Amino acid sequence: MTTDRTHLPLVLTRELRDLADTRHQHARAALSGSEVRVGRGAYISRGEWDELGDLDRYRLRLVAFARTRKHSPLFSHQSAAVLHGNPLIGAVPDRIHVTVGSTSGGRSARGVVAHSREVGFEDIVEMDGLRSTSALRTAIDLAATAPRADAVVAADHLVRNGSPRLALLEAWLRAQPMRGHRRAQEVIAFADARAESPLESVSRVSMHTGGVPQPALQVPYSDSAGLIGRVDFAWPALGMVGEADGDAKYLNADLRGGRSAERVVLDEKVGEDRLRALGLRVVRWRWSTAIDPTALAGHLAAAGLPVDHRIGWGDCCA
Known part of the structure; x- marks a missing residue:
């Protein structure tokens, strides 16, 4: 949840009008821990600050910076x-x-x-x-x-x-x-609009850097029972598909579409079995692998994908 950062009770010492309320008092309050100094001459109560996440704290810093500049x-x-x-x-x-x-x-x-x-x-x-x-x-x-x-x-x-x-x-x-x-x-x-998450974007960058063959993105696969689904990455000529697994699709209720995390895992297992029945090799990886080009290239090579830095990616990276 994102806080409306423009209406938080931010105290700016240059706007103080009460003679009993001074910048020194707020500085001492920050030292004692009852307030937090957000920026030069800008303070917020410790309770309000503790309720904010990292992103909203950073946004509040931007507000404080803007409001304390000429x-x-x-x-x-x-x-x-x-x-x-x-x-x-x-x-x-x-x-x-x-x-x-x-x-x-x-x-x-x-x-x-x-x-x-x-x-x-x-x-x-x-x-x-x-x-x-x-x-x-x-x-x-x-x-x-x-x-x-x-x-x-x-x-x-x-x-x-x-x-x-x-x-x-x-x-x-x-x-x-x-x-x-x-x-x-x-x-x-x-840039590619088919990348559906930062994890997929980072994976593509690491593949390009690591000498992995250029993949097709969001490729649909079907069998006699109908559509299996779209895979994140596919190398059809090599009979391999890849899935970048982030935590959000298991932990974020909005992305689960009303399913439990356990149901998501089971559905993925069924889908993967159907893909393998088509003769495809299925390889998965997580953030820790995706962010490291050498690690991702090695992971895909171990699954049977050829890695060669001499092979270009066509017009996308010209």
């Missing part, structure tokens, strides 16, 4: 990704990312990364009173600067939710000149 900051990169609700790999960002004009002279400071570049008005949006780069521009910035897996997760999420690749290319053009433009172009080419 000019409204433009959040970008990982910070904008959080504001847009993009899926994340690993931990919530530990630093705040803002973009400043290329001639503004802005500098990074402790806990804040200032990216010096120009952003046109068409790539700026406002969400809950906070200025941010648009979803498209955010994906381009991440594609140019973030680790490849993080960048592909963001790009896949965007095209899966209805943004055409052409829109990404147009945002890329508006962002020029920019460092990492070639990396960003490659991520745009690699």
